[in-house]
Each structure stands twice: as structure tokens, then as C-alpha cells.
Amino acid sequence: MSDKPHLDEEALAELRDVMEDEFEVLIQTYLADSRDRIRSLREALAAEDGDAFTKTAHSFKGSCINIGAPRLGVLCLEAEMAGKESRLDEAPALLDAIDAEFQQVTERLDDMMVR
Helix, strand or coil, X not given: CCCCCCCCHHHHHHHHHHHXXXXXXXXXXXXXXXXXXXXXXXXXXXXXXXXHHHHHHHHHHHHHHHHCCHHHHHHHHHHHHHHHCXXXXXXXXXXXXXXXXXXXXXXXXXHHHHC
């Protein structure tokens, strides 16, 4: 997975062109939504709710891919598959990896907003 970048600069440049003045709003919305999804993943795991875990990971994967965060999208896919295949015992390590990657994505997006 390390071959995937934290951010797809080309995809983000296209989004910036399309969204123009609303680009920063889009990024801030994505970051807030992502924090909520990570919290929901942790709650689903604590409740041992594989279905909720799977659905949340699936939707989080889509938003990561859409915003241009491919490495985070792959981790969400792994979490989704773990939920689908009733491998929630693997979920804590996946959530830690998702958390760490989300921090990388957040830092890079914040740097991009400053430019």
C-alpha cells in the first residue's frame, strides 16, 4: 500500500479548479465528516456491530477516494472487508492505521490550504 500517495495531487488540483471558492469548504467538510466516520467506526467496533462497521468503512472509503486520499481509501477498503468477513478482531489495528493515515492526510490538506 505504501506505493499509494497520501494525497493525489492531480485529483485535488482538478477539484480545486471545479470547486473554485468552495474548495476550502469542501476540504473542511471532508475533514469534519472523516472525524465523525472514524468515531462511528470505533463505536461500531465497541458494540461489535459488524454491519455498521462495514457500512461506515464503505462510505468512508468512497469519500477518501473522491477527495483524493488513495492510501486512506485502501485502508478503509481493508476495514470494510474485515467487517464483511466477520474479522473484527483485525479492526483495532486497522483503525489505528486509519487514524495515523488520516493525520497525514489532514496535515497535507492543511498545508495545501495555507498555500
